[in-house]
Amino acid sequence: MPDTTAESDNPHAGHAMPGSASDESIPQSGPPPEALSGPAHAADTVFAPGTMAEAREQLRREQGGANFTLVSIDRLEAQIAEGEDGYLWEANAWYGGDIDKLWIKSEGEGEFGGTLEEAEIQALWSHAIDPWFDFQAGIRYDIRPEPDRAHAVLGIQGLAPYFFEVDAAAFLSDEGDLTARIEAEYDQRITQRLILQPRVEIGLSAQDIPELGIGAGVTGLEAGLRLRYEIVQQFAPYIGVEWQRQFGDTADFTRAAGGDSDRFVFLAGAKFWF
Structure with a gap:
């Protein structure tokens, strides 16, 4: 009798293999x-x-072409420094879809019991140039310091490698002054609710602007740490510390006005969105 043991033991017996005649x-x-x-x-x-x-x-x-709205207060904080306590806000709102959005940005600061020192508002068209970054263009209007000024704005905003959030913009004022600002921050989760955020902001100017107390070159640096606790996802109080330093003629203008061009401040505030 023929030996069929080999065929019965072969799991591929009778199966056509790629490239075979069958x-x-x-x-x-x-x-x-x-x-x-x-x-x-x-x-x-x-x-x-x-x-x-x-x-x-x-x-x-509903599956990709919908428009959405977000309003966020990224920083609403008290800044405590020796002999000079102040407040600061940074707020953003946007409306749009995955590709195009309308952004409204506002920020400002002042002293407790004193006048508002700086305040600005921006209206920007934001267009996605890749999955991570948006190109932004629009206008900025400064309410303080006086004199009021309007600016044309060009910038980029998005998520850099290793999840650094970056916002960089150049501003050309109606007086022909060219300035720029670069911001970067990173959320380091310690737990699911406790988050440490390093943040750096650098200001630059192409020329001296004496009436605004700004000198040419690198005008200032803010480098800080904020530790926040998300009570709920939409609300998180925080504390922190920040080093604020001005350079060159900007520092000279500040000292001439009686201000401090190099200081550490303690922070207490909240971040929330809806």
């Missing part, structure tokens, strides 16, 4: 032309095309 019946060149000869949307052959067009548009809006 593999010739398997299609090798994709779908046949007939598969592409029907309507673009097969459901149109069953339901009214107008009804299906409305359904597809609703799906597009």
Whole structure:
């Protein structure tokens, strides 16, 4: 009798292997032309095309084409320094979709019991240039310090490698003054609720602007640490410390006005969004 042990023990016995003669019946060149000869949307052959067009548009809006809104107060804080206590805010709001958004940004600061020292508002069109960064363009208006000024704005904002959040912008004022600002921050989670955030901000100017107390070059540096606790995802109080340093003529202007060009401040504030 013939020996069939080898065949019965082989799990691939009777199976056609790629490249074998019995593999010739398997299609090798994709779908046949007939598969592409029907309507673009097969459901149109069953339901009214107008009804299906409305359904597809609703799906597009809900699954990628929808517009959303976010309002966030990234910094609302008291700054405690020797002989000079103040407050600061940084707020953002946007409306739009994945590609295009309208951004409104505002920030300012002042002394407790004193006048508002600085305040600005920006209105920007934001366009995604890749999955990580947006190009932004628009206008900025300074309410303080006087004199009030308007600026054209060009910048980028997004998430750099290793999850550093970056916001860099150049400003050209209606007086022809060119300045720039670069901000970077990083959220380091210690626990699911406790987060340490290093933050750096650098200011630059292409020329002296004596009426605003700004000198040419690197005008100032703010480097700090904020430790926040997310009571809920939308609300997190924080404490921190920050080193604030001005350079060159900017520091000279500040000292001439009786200010401190090099100081450490303690911070207490809150971050929230809705």
